[in-house]
Amino acid sequence: MNCFKYLICLFLFVLLYSCEEEENVPQTKEKPxxxxxxxxxxxxxxxxxxxxxxxxxxxxxxxxxxxxxxxxxxxxxxxxxxxxxxxxxxxxxxxxxxxxxxxxxxxxxxxxxxxxxxSPEKVIIDKVEQINNYKDGKTTFTLNFSDDPTKNDYYMLLVKGVSADFSQLLNYYSNDIVFEGNLAVNETDFEQNMLAGSRSFSDENSKSSQLTISFYLLNDEISTDISEYRIELYHLSKDYYNYERSYVAIENRDNLPFYNKTRLYSNIEGAFGIFSSYSLDLKTISKQ
CATH class of the missing domain: 2.60.40.10 (Immunoglobulins)
Structure with missing residues (x-):
């Protein structure tokens, strides 16, 4: 009997905790x-x-x-x-x-x-190198660019596959510390699960004036129609960085049994939304 009471109490605790987390969703306001x-x-x-x-x-x-x-x-x-x-x-x-x-x-x-x-200044990509390793089924890239170690900067990396008829956003993976578990392959704990899929990162773990990032594509996920890759490096304002990460965390809630309270980030007082900026540099390289 005591065991049964314990299980009932545990179930009610979990139920109440889940309901509390749902309060994170902005409630309907009477006034628009x-x-x-x-x-x-x-x-x-x-x-x-x-x-x-x-x-x-x-x-x-x-x-x-x-x-x-x-x-x-x-x-x-x-x-x-x-x-x-x-x-x-x-x-x-x-x-x-x-x-x-x-x-x-x-x-x-x-x-x-x-x-x-x-608005952030444009950060120029110094070099992108592509390495094909058919034994492990990966196409690996290294990306180099200059970064000011005296201040905090925020970035986003996108990889697109381009053919004669289409351009598509590609999933990429990395074990580099700059991603802090954002990418799906690095999911190891609760906080990282909330950010799985985010492609933004900061330079807080780097004290160097040169950042080198290594990332890879899985060859089985790459369409044979793709003829080249477009590597896009976005220099983000801090507001854009916070917005992107909050958006990803909210998108991930439906796939998690529990989650932290997360509101869609806004830098507009008294209204919904975001007013922010970024700069972009890109390199296009042929598929090997």
Missing amino acids: MLALNSLIGVDSSIHVNLTMSTDLYEESHSITDAIITLYKNKQSLGQLNHKSNGNYEYPNYHLEGQTNYEISVIHPDFAEIKASTI
């Missing part, structure tokens, strides 16, 4: 909120999507009549033009690196919202 989303690349035009919703995960409605003003280093550049479906664009301008940008949104039905980002 604005949702602003903009991830802008250096040397790219500036686009903003503005919607309204009562919940981050519910259907949103486009906002087409807001006044959105862009600032560069605290100086007004002017207003964005609405194009369609809540999408706004600042005309004839491209984002500059290492620059402070701020955006303000004014609408008669909502309080003014503001957000800012410091």
Whole structure:
């Protein structure tokens, strides 16, 4: 009997713990909120999507009549033009690196919202080398680039397979410490399971001015139609880094029996969304 009571108590504890974790999902709000989303690349035009919703995960409605003003280093550049479906664009301008940008949104039905980002400078890929090892079924790459050891930097690495007809995002794997268990092959504990699939990383484990990353593809996962690989290195703002990792953690919750409380990261006070930036450098190499 005592054993039976113990099992019942244990079941109730697990049930209550699971319910508590579900509270992490943003609850429906009676009053609608604005949702602003903009991830802008250096040397790219500036686009903003503005919607309204009562919940981050519910259907949103486009906002087409807001006044959105862009600032560069605290100086007004002017207003964005609405194009369609809540999408706004600042005309004839491209984002500059290492620059402070701020955006303000004014609408008669909502309080003014503001957000800012410091665009990162482009980090150049110095070299990419490809090594085929048919015995272990892998295609291995080494990537080299310069990194400033005096400050914290954030990156994301994407690998794409390119053919005459398509381009596809490829899964890659690595045991390098910079990924801290993000990639699926490195899943070893609870925290890493939450981040499985994230392709972002920081330089906090490196004190060198040169970063060398080794990663590999599994040959069985590579389409025979692919003729070349595109290696893309993104230099992220810290906000973009936090956003990407929170998004991956939320996506992974359905596959885990227990998980930490995680909210989709936002740098916009009083609204949903993200206003952030990145820079990109890439190398294309032929498939051997």
